[in-house]
Amino acid sequence: MAPRCSGGHSLFLPFLYPPFFLARTHVLLPQAAAESVLRTPSRRHSSTHVAQEPISTRLNPGPDDYAAPSFADKAQLTLYAGGGGNGCISFLRDLFLPEGPPNGGDGGHGGNIYIQAVHGETSLHKLARRRFVRADRGKNGQGSAKSGQRGEDVIITVPVGTVLRELSRVDPVAENAMRQRAAWFEKKMWKARKRERDAEAARRELENPDAEDDDHITPETIRQLKEAEEEDDPEPDDPNRDKWLVYPGASKTEVRNISFPRLRRRERLFRQPPAPLHLDLSRPTPTPILLAAGGIGGLGNPHFVSREHPRPIFATKGERAVSLEIELELKLLADVGLVGLPNAGKSTLLRALTNSRARVGSWAFTTLQPNIGTVVLDSYKGRPVVRSYRRYPSAVSSSSSEVQDDQTPEHRTRFTVADIPGLIEGAHLDKGLGIAFLRHVERAGVLAFVIDLSAGDAVAALKALWREVGLYAQMREDEDRVRAAEASIDWDLDTSGDRDNNAHADLARDDGPDMLVYGAPPAPERVSGLHIAGKPWFVVATKGDLPDTQENFRALQAYLEDVGKGAEPHPSGIEDAWIKRCTAIPVSAINGHGVDRIVHWTVGLLDD
Ligand SMILES: Nc1nc2c(ncn2[C@@H]2O[C@H](COP(=O)(O)OP(=O)(O)OP(=O)(O)O)[C@@H](O)[C@H]2O)c(=O)[nH]1
Ligand SMILES: [Mg+2]
Numbered sequence: 001m002a003p004r005c006s007g008g009h010s011l012f013l014p015f016l017y018p019p020f021f022l023a024r025t026h027v028l029l030p031q032a033a034a035e036s037v038l039r040t041p042s043r044r045h046s047s048t049h050v051a052q053e054p055i056s057t058r059l060n061p062g063p064d065d066y067a068a069p070s071f072a073d074k075a076q077l078t079l080y081a082g083g084g085g086n087g088c089i090s091f092l093r094d095l096f097l098p099e100g101p102p103n104g105g106d107g108g109h110g111g112n113i114y115i116q117a118v119h120g121e122t123s124l125h126k127l128a129r130r131r132f133v134r135a136d137r138g139k140n141g142q143g144s145a146k147s148g149q150r151g152e153d154v155i156i157t158v159p160v161g162t163v164l165r166e167l168s169r170v171d172p173v174a175e176n177a178m179r180q181r182a183a184w185f186e187k188k189m190w191k192a193r194k195r196e197r198d199a200e201a202a203r204r205e206l207e208n209p210d211a212e213d214d215d216h217i218t219p220e221t222i223r224q225l226k227e228a229e230e231e232d233d234p235e236p237d238d239p240n241r242d243k244w245l246v247y248p249g250a251s252k253t254e255v256r257n258i259s260f261p262r263l264r265r266r267e268r269l270f271r272q273p274p275a276p277l278h279l280d281l282s283r284p285t286p287t288p289i290l291l292a293a294g295g296i297g298g299l300g301n302p303h304f305v306s307r308e309h310p311r312p313i314f315a316t317k318g319e320r321a322v323s324l325e326i327e328l329e330l331k332l333l334a335d336v337g338l339v340g341l342p343n344a345g346k347s348t349l350l351r352a353l354t355n356s357r358a359r360v361g362s363w364a365f366t367t368l369q370p371n372i373g374t375v376v377l378d379s380y381k382g383r384p385v386v387r388s389y390r391r392y393p394s395a396v397s398s399s400s401s402e403v404q405d406d407q408t409p410e411h412r413t414r415f416t417v418a419d420i421p422g423l424i425e426g427a428h429l430d431k432g433l434g435i436a437f438l439r440h441v442e443r444a445g446v447l448a449f450v451i452d453l454s455a456g457d458a459v460a461a462l463k464a465l466w467r468e469v470g471l472y473a474q475m476r477e478d479e480d481r482v483r484a485a486e487a488s489i490d491w492d493l494d495t496s497g498d499r500d501n502n503a504h505a506d507l508a509r510d511d512g513p514d515m516l517v518y519g520a521p522p523a524p525e526r527v528s529g530l531h532i533a534g535k536p537w538f539v540v541a542t543k544g545d546l547p548d549t550q551e552n553f554r555a556l557q558a559y560l561e562d563v564g565k566g567a568e569p570h571p572s573g574i575e576d577a578w579i580k581r582c583t584a585i586p587v588s589a590i591n592g593h594g595v596d597r598i599v600h601w602t603v604g605l606l607d608d
Pocket of ligand 1: 362363588
């Protein structure tokens, strides 16, 4: 019978404890390693070796023991900001005061819609189901000078890493301003025509001083002519007329004869941000960002008291509010992205590291949607697991106050880990579950390559994974370059002519050569893929509890040492990629062994 060790830890994974590695190998016979695999709590005290179904634990759960992730990384929403409430037309009535002064209250302002990126949200599924977001309308004003209540604001909370793009907007305020400008211009033209007509009539009268004697042109005919012309060219309507509310008891003639006063421009507390909105919420937003401003409330009739209108029977309507169609796309901003072949043990590792209940199964493509888990470093209940500090990149902010914030490191109490579906060869060509999920690790701070030590050559597996990731990165960079080329303006329309004689080209060259593209877009630069290959990475060599995995691990470790020294190229083949601290951490995720080292190593890389 094979020798058995009493301490579980020392028997497992000799390479978890490198200093003791050589000393311990002599007791680690293959049979012993094989036994250790089956060492589940129920077996620890059993004296027989009868094969039993391993008892399911949190790290080795049954296929049905999982929380289905509700995940969506895209959502399209229509936002309706709240309209303003109407102003009120009312007059004070009291004993012995039948016709008191006007006392209609103002309408309340409509609610705004904001967006805020927060830690703790990991998916857009709730918003994807919602489709519409409406802020409340302001309440109408009431008699006795009671103003209407303000409409309630809505804050859309999204995960950090969400990108917002505006698709379209309907802005009644902007439309109205445009209509007003057109009406103002039309009125100006009409006034000019009227002046011309008057001048013409006066000239005719002057030219015919003895018009009374003339049968054809009398002052009466001149007046009639002018009237006919005026009928053909009526005064344009006041574009502000539909902004007014008139007392419903007023007669039609009264309404027709009201000359509404000029509406003054009103100061806005919330200005609608200009179109098109494009936000990249790659860090938490301490204060919500305004997306759609509510309409301002109407004014009650006391605002319009004047000598001409001592008892105004009109008030203004509340402003209609903007509506926006937006698209949200989530590029998960997990700190660590787990990349591995299907069935490598990524989800088990996520369970071991965090409280996640990701689905685990001994078949490929168990995970169909990304799972996010949070590793708590400091719960403020005792000593932190490890002290860590987060610094935000200063490139994100522009204002000086924010730059100041960037320089003060924030105490990191947790970090997030993203487990995505497994990659297969050709994933960058959309094979398997494809590249749809690679964009979630694209933005991770650290990449952890999860490699199953029991599934053949670990070095080959690592190279295959890096190849896919590298090709994906290069593809993304190409896409970005093409998009940038398409979006830039080609100022040099005369491609056949001599450029030196072309005034446009000269102008462009002097003023801003970087902004302009001459003729065809330039040939793409050398493809790099560095935006992913430049990230810190390490290898998690898992399933180390299985027999005959030590050799594989040793070969992997030797290969990574060579990569670190520069003797071997980076596994992706990309030049200048990150090779500072390449290492492999052996773990047995199913037993939770070695996972603490992953936490420490990750924190080291994140803090760097
Ligand atoms: N012996 C052993 N088995 C493990 C270990 N980690 C995972 N497994 C088993 O490997 C199988 C696959 O694990 P998963 O965590 O579902 O693998 P995955 O990489 O998430 O797979 P996909 O989601 O399909 O990509 C399961 O049967 C696990 O129990 C380990 O450390 N040791
Ligand atoms: Mg999985």
